[in-house]
Amino acid sequence: MKLKHVAGSLLIGALSLGVAHxxxxxxxxxxxxxxxxxVGIPQKNTVPLMPTKAGGQTIRYIPLDDGSDPTASVVAVKKLISEEKVDAIIGPSGSPNAMGVIQFVAEAGVPLLAPVGTAAVVLPMNDQKKWVFKTTQNDSLIATALLDHMAKTGIKTLGFIGTADPYGENWGKVVADGAAKKGIKIVADERFQRQDTSVTAQALKVMAARPDAVLIAAPGTPAVLPQLALVDRGYKGKFYQTHGAALPDFLKLGGKKVEGTILAASLMLVLDQVPDTHPSKKIAKNYVATYEKAYGAAPATFGGNMFDAGLLLERAIPTALAKGKPGTPEFRSALRDALEQTHEMPATQGVYNMTPADHSGFDERGRELITVTNGTWTLLK
Amino acid sequence: MDVQIALMLAQDGLTNGAIYALLALALVLVFAVTRVIFIPQGEFVAYGALTLAMMQAGTVPATVWLLAGMGATAALIDGGLALRAGQTRRLVGVLGWNLGYPLGLAALLAALPVKDMPLAAQVLLSLAVVVPMGPLMYRLVFQPIAAAPILILLIVSVAVHVAMVGLGLLFFGAEGQRTPAFSDANLELGPLMVSGQTIWVVMSSVVLIVALYQFFERTLYGKALRATAINRAGARLMGISPSLAGKLTFFLAALIGALSGVLIAPITTIYYDTGFLIGLKGFVAAIIGGLASYPLAAVGAVLVGLLESFSSFWASAFKEVIVFTLIIPVLLWRSLTSRHVEEEE
Incomplete structure (x- = not known):
């Protein structure tokens, strides 16, 4: 009986030792x-490139696919929390997916690093969202850059075409707010679907309103279609795109017709043109180079958002290790606190300065004004 | 809204309507002959367009390996059957079509400078890759359950659709593709600028519809298909093989789908999953035709195209809602005017 007891406690001791290591x-x-x-493929591809050591401990990543389905995201997050007992979660890829999981990570006290577009995951800040950190620029940060440029170049009326999803809707709101402040009038506000075979009708409606410029807000290559439809109908005004269009395929699909488009995005598109003094240049260049070596193609910005989440964790983990062992609530809570104190950390997208109120933490070093000249991305000076 | 805008919207609606009409015809045909509600119809649109895009990018399209895989499986099944029956001549035919053709095509694609060939040749090659998947799909998936109730056929059809979308993502990647236009010519009709590609789409649809009509009216195979559609058991008694009818139907459906894809790829960006939505709108049109009438389905398709175009103009955020809501009054009207016939035995 006694022997059994001893053996039992030894076993428990061995197990807890195992947990500690x-x-x-x-x-x-x-x-x-x-x-x-x-969005998700470059992010998945980035996982093997992320830091594997921090504070003398090995980091193990457990990747899951949610098939773009918000319900599947919740299932995946619950599984990671209850079965794998993870210390932090990076993801999901989509804005609605991320909104759906906030409640569950907050209940379990697991920090979530979301590489999603919508600012709604961290704003307005509350008791649940304090567990969430966002590794993309807020739409308003990008929009301000675009609207400043419009105001400076004398644009008075603006047409807006966005996707009929949270990305387009949020941009619609942000632009409407920002444009009013700059005295720019929005004369047309249209929506389209990613899989639409034609946006001619929307283009005609926008053209009938005769705006000085058109802003298109769509994630990924769908951003090309409305612009081509407008160009084909003979629209001569200026085109603005969001950071959603910041990927190599935009140029491939658009060809000569997207010449002169202006967009604001992270420096990843124009790495060679930003000055060496930019704190993000070296990190982003390294990331792009390793990604190209592994997959034979340059990553879309979405991959960079994922990579930054890895870098943020790498920086925060040593601080958190001092307060608790991995796998314990103390460690996760300390990890959250450490992430919130991230100060002047350069990463691929810009420089992060987290505060209790701002869990995205970008400033103007996280955006560049970029234009298309002769079929390549060029830094706008 | 002035007359010019209305005309442009009408032109846009007609162009899309022409494609929906083709797909609606294919859906009606497949349903009439095999009782399958052919959800994967749209996938052939995406496969056709993206296979062409891959050729133009200078790579051997991954779809040819899918074709080879399907062929190998069919060869295994049919070859085994022929071997057991001792029909060596049939065995040669089975192996030649199911194994020789895909592999020969793959070798051809790898050897030829496909990227620099004229557009017409590239289009023919992509059709040669995608279209045989139709009959092979029938042989592998639907022929073994040809006698199953409609509901089971529908469920299997959904499964095939999901599998094809998944494979499409694997083959073509998540980003969209475009192909160059067949002709850069622009035609001025009064206040309207009509692009060459638009004319191509509408003309090809008309030609294809006329050709299908001739096929069903004038040829033996066409008449056999019509006979099967009207009465399966009767046609079988007259010596029309149901599996041949099925394969032929799926061949036509795949041809129509892939051709539609090739036609619209220069007008819009095609994604691996674009086909589903296009197919669904063809389905709405086919429903207007009661899944039985070709002319009504074609009229319905033009209606869907126009409705889509005008509703995008007035309320772009609600476009899909408006188009798909159309199905409710149509179903109401059909259930009120037509006598209900129980198909399941």
């Missing part, structure tokens, strides 16, 4: 299949 487990949820796969 366990790796830091990071769950990754991305949408590498389904409608937003174009």
């Amino acid at each position: 366990a790796d830091i487990k990071i769950g990754v949820v991305s949408s590498s299949t389904g409608p937003i796969a174009m």
Whole structure:
């Protein structure tokens, strides 16, 4: 009886010892299949390139695919929390997917690093959202840059075409707010679907309103279609695109017809043109180079958002290790606190300065004004 | 809204309507002959367009390997059957079509400078890759359950659709593609600028519809298909093989789908999953025709195209809602005017 007892406690001791030496487990949820796969694939591809050591501990990533389905994201997150007992989660890829999982990560006290577009995951800040950190520029940061440029170049009326999804809707709101402040009038506000075979009708409606410029807000290659429709109908005004269009395929699909388009995005598109003094240049260049080596193609910005989440964790983990062991609530809570104190950390997208109120943490170093000249991205000076 | 805008919208609606009409015809045909509600019809649109885009990018399209895989499986099944029956001559035919053709095509694609060939040749090659998947799909998936109730056929059809979309993502990637236009000519009709591609789409649809009509009226195979559609058991008694009718139907459906894809790829960006939505709108049109009438389905398709175009103009955020809501009054009207016939035995 006594022997059994001793053996039992020895076993428990051995087990807890095992836990103490366990790796830091990071769950990754991305949408590498389904409608937003174009966002999720570069993110999934980035996982093997992320830091594998921090504070002397090994980081182990557990990637899951949610098929772009918000319900599947919740299932994946619950599985990561209850079965894998992860210390933090990176993902999901889509805005609605991320909105759906906030409640569950907050209940379990697991920090979530969301590489999604919508600012709604961290704003307005509350008790649940304090567990969420966002590794993309807020739409308003990008929009301000575009609207400033419009105001400076004397644009008075603006047409807006956005996708009929959270990305387009949020941009519609942000632009309407910002444009009013700059005295720019929005004369047309249209929506289209990613899979639409024709946006001629929307283009005609926008043209009938005769705006000085048109802003198109769509994630990925769908951003090309409205612009081509307008050009084909003979629209001569200026085109603005959001950071959603910041990917190589935009040029491939658009060809000569997207010449002169202006967009604001992270420096990843124009790495060679930004000055060496930019704190993000070296990191972004390294990331792009390793990605190209592994997959034979340059990553879309979405991959960079994922990579930054890895860098943020790498920076925060040593601080958190001092307060608790991986796998414990103390460690996760300390990790959250450490992430919130991230100060002047350069990454691929810009420089992060988190505060309790701002869990995205970008400033103007996280955006560049870029234009298309002779079929290549050029830094606008 | 002035007359010019209305005309442009009408032109846009007609162009899309022409494509929906083709797909609606294929859906009606497949349903009439095999009782399959052919959800994967749209996938052939995407496969056709993206196979062409891959050729133009200078790579051997991955779809040819799918074709080879399907062929190998069919060869295994049919070859085994022929071997057991001791029909060596049939065995040669089975192996030649199911194994020799895809592999020969793959070799051809790898050897030829496909990227620099004229557009017409590229289009023919992509059709040669995608279209045989139709009959092979029938042989592998639907022929073994040809006698199953409509509901089971529908469920299997959904499964095939999901599988094809998944494979499409694997083959073509998540980003969209475009192909160059067949002709850069622009035609001025009064206040309207009509692009060459638009004319191509509308003309091809008309030609294809006329050709299908001739096929069903004038040729033996066409008449056999019509006979099967009217009465399966009766046609079988007259010596028309149901599996041949099925394969022929799926061949036509795949041809129509892939051709539609090739036609619209220069007008819009095609994604691996674009086909579903296009197919669904063809389906709405086919429903207007009661899944039985070709002319009504074609009229319905033009209606869907026009409705889509005008509703995008007035309320772009609600476009899909408006188009798909159309199905409710149509179903109401049909259930009130037509006598209900129980098909399931």
